[in-house]
Amino acid sequence: MPKLRGEAFWRETLRSAHYVVAPMVDQSELAWRLLSRRHGAQLCYTPMLHAQVFLRDANYRRENLYGEACPEDRPLIVQFCANDPEVFVQAALLAQDYCDAIDLNLGCPQMIAKRGHYGAFLQEEWDLLQRMILLANEKLSVPITCKIRVFPDIDKTVKYAQMLERAGCQLLTVHGRTKEQKGPLAGVASWEHIQAVRKAVNIPVFANGNIQCLSDVEECIRKTGVHGVMSAEGNLHNPALFEGRNPLVWEMAEEYLEIVQKYPCPLSYVRAHLFKLWHHTLQVYQQLREELAKVKTLEGIVDVNRELKLRCQEEMANQKEGEKPKEGLPFFHWICQPYIRPGVKERCKENGAGEAENGVRGKRTLEEEEDGNSELLSKNKQKKKLRNPNKSFDPSLKPKYAKCDQCGNPKGTKCVFNMCRGCCKKRAFKETADCPGHGLLFKTKYEKSLSWQHSQRGIQSTELSRRGEAEVVESVVLKEAGDS
Structure with a gap:
């Protein structure tokens, strides 16, 4: 077709x-x-x-x-x-x-x-x-x-x-x-x-x-x-x-957990899905958020989900007439609804101004750190600095690696093709060439193989000639014995 x-x-x-x-x-x-x-x-x-x-x-x-x-x-x-x-x-x-x-x-x-x-x-x-x-x-x-x-x-x-x-x-x-x-x-x-x-x-x-x-x-x-x-x-x-x-969160969560029972997947996937589904509710019940993060079994996740459901149902039962959702949400937190990511300014407010004053940042992208756009050090880097005061995180002092001509990964400094090991191996194999810098000896091994084959042919031809001479001698002896 x-x-x-x-x-x-x-x-x-x-x-x-x-x-x-x-x-x-x-x-x-x-x-x-x-x-x-x-x-x-x-x-x-x-x-x-x-x-x-x-x-x-x-x-x-x-x-x-x-x-x-x-x-x-x-x-x-x-x-x-x-x-x-x-x-x-x-x-x-x-x-x-x-x-x-x-x-x-x-x-x-x-x-x-x-x-x-x-x-x-x-x-x-x-x-x-x-x-x-x-x-x-x-x-x-x-x-x-x-x-x-x-x-x-x-x-x-x-x-x-x-x-x-x-x-x-x-x-x-x-x-x-x-x-x-x-x-x-x-x-x-x-x-x-x-x-x-x-x-x-x-x-x-x-x-x-x-x-x-x-x-x-x-x-x-x-x-x-x-x-x-x-x-x-x-x-x-x-x-x-x-x-x-916009269904109730626990309806979707329970249905998903039933499917997982039939089609298992890593526990980390299940946990991540429940964090997304219960996102707004977990802002209210922080203790259950911690329990969901620590639980080690699917049964444990089911138990946390059940407890979240009970808390929400209790909250619904005590709800006053005309009460509106809090935190600016379009629906109450137990209803499936979008999550609007906070912008940069809002994220900074969430992380708190105190962190910046202490020279510590909250969440920030890895790219900022790698590109050197930030003047402050992360908590992890501050710990490294305490262990080694002479350590520098200045991006300008980072070693600059030459790139592979083929794929952009760092190339081998002694590679004859100016490539990384993976690309070098493919090319050396294709061209039957050597690259001592990467320890690849396709040409050398091929030549050794040819030499060995040539020597084997020499040995075989010598054995054949000896065998032929022996057969001639044997036939002469037999002939003489017959004549006598």
Whole structure:
């Protein structure tokens, strides 16, 4: 059967999905996907998987995709992060029989993506992305899709999307924020960018960003003209978002815990989901928040959930007529509702001015620390400073590493190819060359192998000649014996 493309792929394989659950690391696991599908989601993505790890680790494959088959969990798109065309395609080949499409993550803005050189930190490397998508489009039996973040400039974003389409991308998800917009700096996603991309390409487009309730979904589709809308954080706080409902938190929590009993997942995933669902209530009952953080078993989590339910029901019973929600919430804290991230100024107020006066910061991004934009030291660095007063955290004094010509990772200082060990090994193997700097001796071993084979042939020919001489002598002796 030929591979469906573009609109046909969206209509037939994805069943014209409008409501989409985003790929979320450690959060969009099977149990959560099933809960979301029961409450209106029409398409789900797996959590982002590392192509390199997926390729080499059978346990990782089994835990994240090859587990118990579930017919309810379709259509499904598997998302990978990768920066090597061959690795990406080999991992995708192992996954393609378990999903309806393979997605390349080009939107992750986190520091781990910067260090690993994937996600949104590939958005300037158009040649590499073209090679990855072209190869995947050629080798895979399922379509290839991409999830991107925008550039500040709309025209550049449009050209970026068109390049991905030409390379073979069959569906594009556009998160309307730049890679710098995250955490307290997230701000508002630009639907203007998404609308421009939708008009410029001929493949289906999903929008991502600013989705907190069903009315946001409908408004986004109306304003941008996209085929579907993807939700991440909105879905985590209210799995019934796509139904247009705001159910009681414990209803969603209990249903999720029942699914987890049937389709187990790591306890850390379950705990994280309950922290999201009960977010507003846990601000009220701090002791139960601590208990949820410390509990070590699924049964313990169920007990904490039951206690939270009882506390809320008791509060509802004692509620006065006409009483309104506190803390500026649209609903009472026991009802599923959006969580609005505080801005930078609000976050500073939460952390308290006293911390800044003492030279200690509250929460702040790792990028600030790494890029040297902050004048203050974190608590962890202050402890290191106490242990070693001479230690300096001045970013200008950090050693500067030369980058690999191929992938951008630090290169070996003595590498003959000016590459990191991984890239050097591939090239040395391909060219049958040596790299003493990395201890790779493909050429030397090959020459030794040839020498050994040559010596073996010499030994064999000597043995054959000796055997021939012996046979001649033996025949002469037998002939003489016969004559006598």
